Amino acid sequence: MDDFKDPRKTFGDALVEAGQKHQNIVAISADSSGGSGLTPFRERFPERHIEFGIMEQGVIGFSAGLATTGKIPFVVAIAPFMTARPFEMFRNDLGYMRQNVKVVGRCAGLTYSDLGATHQSLDDIAIIRTIPGVTVINPGDPIDIVKAVHAAAAHVGPVYIKLGSPKMPVLMDENYPFQIGKGVVMQEGNDVTIIGTGTLLCKAVEATRILKEKGFHPRLINMHTIKPLDRELILKAAAETGKIVTVEEGYLAGGLGSCIAELIATEHPVPMKMIGIDDQFCDTGPYEELLAQYGLQGEQIAKTIEQFLA
Amino acid sequence: MQKLNKSEKTALEKIAVQNRKNVLRLMKAGRMGHIGGALSSVDIMTALYFKVMQVDPQNPNWPQRDRFILSAGHKCLALYGILAEKGFFSHAILDTYGALGSKLGGHPDMHKVPGVETNTGALGHGLSIAGGMAMGLQMDGLDAKVYVIMGDGELAEGSNWEAAAAASHHKLDNLLVFVDRNHLQISGKTIDVMNYEPLDKRWQAFGWSAREIDGHDLKQIVENATDIPFEKGKPSVIIADTVKSKGVSFAENKADYHYWKATDEDLSIAQRELEKIEEGIS
Numbered sequence: 080m081d082d083f084k085d086p087r088k089t090f091g092d093a094l095v096e097a098g099q100k101h102q103n104i105v106a107i108s109a110d111s112s113g114g115s116g117l118t119p120f121r122e123r124f125p126e127r128h129i130e131f132g133i134m135e136q137g138v139i140g141f142s143a144g145l146a147t148t149g150k151i152p153f154v155v156a157i158a159p160f161m162t163a164r165p166f167e168m169f170r171n172d173l174g175y176m177r178q179n180v181k182v183v184g185r186c187a188g189l190t191y192s193d194l195g196a197t198h199q200s201l202d203d204i205a206i207i208r209t210i211p212g213v214t215v216i217n218p219g220d221p222i223d224i225v226k227a228v229h230a231a232a233a234h235v236g237p238v239y240i241k242l243g244s245p246k247m248p249v250l251m252d253e254n255y256p257f258q259i260g261k262g263v264v265m266q267e268g269n270d271v272t273i274i275g276t277g278t279l280l281c282k283a284v285e286a287t288r289i290l291k292e293k294g295f296h297p298r299l300i301n302m303h304t305i306k307p308l309d310r311e312l313i314l315k316a317a318a319e320t321g322k323i324v325t326v327e328e329g330y331l332a333g334g335l336g337s338c339i340a341e342l343i344a345t346e347h348p349v350p351m352k353m354i355g356i357d358d359q360f361c362d363t364g365p366y367e368e369l370l371a372q373y374g375l376q377g378e379q380i381a382k383t384i385e386q387f388l389a
Numbered sequence: 390m391q392k393l394n395k396s397e398k399t400a401l402e403k404i405a406v407q408n409r410k411n412v413l414r415l416m417k418a419g420r421m422g423h424i425g426g427a428l429s430s431v432d433i434m435t436a437l438y439f440k441v442m443q444v445d446p447q448n449p450n451w452p453q454r455d456r457f458i459l460s461a462g463h464k465c466l467a468l469y470g471i472l473a474e475k476g477f478f479s480h481a482i483l484d485t486y487g488a489l490g491s492k493l494g495g496h497p498d499m500h501k502v503p504g505v506e507t508n509t510g511a512l513g514h515g516l517s518i519a520g521g522m523a524m525g526l527q528m529d530g531l532d533a534k535v536y537v538i539m540g541d542g543e544l545a546e547g548s549n550w551e552a553a554a555a556a557s558h559h560k561l562d563n564l565l566v567f568v569d570r571n572h573l574q575i576s577g578k579t580i581d582v583m584n585y586e587p588l589d590k591r592w593q594a595f596g597w598s599a600r601e602i603d604g605h606d607l608k609q610i611v612e613n614a615t616d617i618p619f620e621k622g623k624p625s626v627i628i629a630d631t632v633k634s635k636g637v638s639f640a641e642n643k644a645d646y647h648y649w650k651a652t653d654e655d656l657s658i659a660q661r662e663l664e665k666i667e668e669g670i671s
Contacts, residue, residue, distance in 0.1 A: 145521040171508060172508075
């Protein structure tokens with residue numbers, strides 16, 4: 080974990096590559112182009128970069144309309160303004176109308192640690208996953224981000240991609256076969272399964288390392304797709320390891336842990352521990368310190384899991 | 390501009406009456422529905438589908454087609470009847486309205502009804518979607534145009550004004566909005582509930598070219614709708630003055646008929662009134 084990359088720049092560069100392959104990709108900005116990593120796309124394809132200013136409801140509707148004419152809009156802005164604010168447009172114009180639009184919420188989770196609850200996006204997974212037919216991807220490292228952009232461009236239908244802001248360590252092999260809806264076993268093990276997603280995958284990796292040093296044998300899964308959920312991999316983990324822990328930078332209500340609990344409670348009940356943010360608006364402060372305040376650093380996660388296993 | 394001569398106008402008026410009868414047919418099947426706005430906007434829709442727009446009922450997804458977006462999706466009884474009349478689907482389907490599993494719901498579904506372009510019903514969505522369509526058609530160099538009907542009460546939704554600003558900023562002059570100004574919404578007079586007048590000046594302030602017409606005069610509708618863009622580089626809007634429930638005298642200009650639960654007797658009276666109107670067309 081010593082190779083760190085900027086998630087927004089990684090996204091923007093991947094979109095240029097995807098834009099070369101798919102001539103009908105257009106980038107949609109709500110006064111959010113530079114901050115979303117779209118500058119290289121705008122320079123490479125100026126006629127395919129469309130600025131709308133700060134109108135997050137409008138851009139979702141316009142994107143739906145563009146998609147009806149065969150365009151593949153990638154709409155990118157700060158996560159809460161792409162999800163909570165225009166939720167009805169997302170639900171009706173993209174979900175109900177089944178339009179081929181890719182919405183990217185950046186600086187999600189607590190990554191706007193200094194700007195507070197208006198800009199932190201802890202509920203995006205929970206609300207967007209309720210929309211039928213929408214794919215929800217939460218990439219766990221820069222490799223995942225690149226693969227998610229290409230997979231979303233190739234996938235026909237609405238997709239939400241959640242991105243963080245601070246630099247992320249490279250965790251995955253760049254040649255690994257990314258598939259929407261398929262989690263990845265990063266570490267085999269048999270006494271507990273740790274399922275990490277998005278910006279906290281790196282913390283789950285660290286917790287796994289600590290637990291191994293203490294003699295545990297945790298299985299670690301990168302669950303980069305929240306919807307559709309990889310049922311098979313989760314049920315196998317429940318059966319083979321008997322305990323499941325989820326790690327995410329978002330509200331426990333409705334997030335990854337909640338998705339998995341919905342599955343295993345009915346199909347294969349096993350004890351679960353969900354690690355994330357409880358029912359509260361979070362404080363402000365430096366990002367890593369804020370994670371520590373909510374028990375989301377690797378060492379803290381390892382300790383929580385150790386107590387859970389005791 | 391496409392001029393409408395007297396015989397063409399008469400022919401179109403007959404189609405408009407037939408389309409009103411189709412609204413009653415749907416009401417008879419479903420027993421309830423948003424009749425007020427359907428009957429205030431049916432003349433505009435009739436003119437669009439039978440004189441203005443290029444569409445192909447045999448090939449509803451023809452890429453070069455003109456698009457019609459019913460932003461005020463609750464007026465769909467008019468649209469359903471017109472799509473049947475135009476040949477997008479059989480008239481028999483109108484009789485399923487209100488039944489479990491019918492393709493025709495209380496708000497239109499593009500995946501169920503041939504010819505429907507958007508899933509509207511929640512107000513304040515249609516103009517953004519229409520703007521995206523107009524933009525996509527322009528990017529592809531197509532001449533197709535996008536026509537929208539909005540309600541006057543609907544204009545209180547703030548999202549419309551995001552869309553209005555963006556359509557003007559991006560010079561979408563292949564876009565025409567009709568505001569079906571029937572002056573009423575569910576709680577009463579639009580100017581009392583939330584006053585957005587003067588509508589023409591508001592749209593103009595957002596960069597649109599605006600005209601006001603009689604929304605039941607088919608000649609005015611056709612001649613203005615075929616005269617877009619009113620100004621090159623600007624989207625166009627027609628503020629069409631209409632009468633809620635137009636054609637059914639006991640329901641005209643009454644907010645109570647925004648959504649109507651009809652009895653057999655009501656429907657018979659309404660049907661006879663439409664037949665009288667039809668006999669009077671010459």
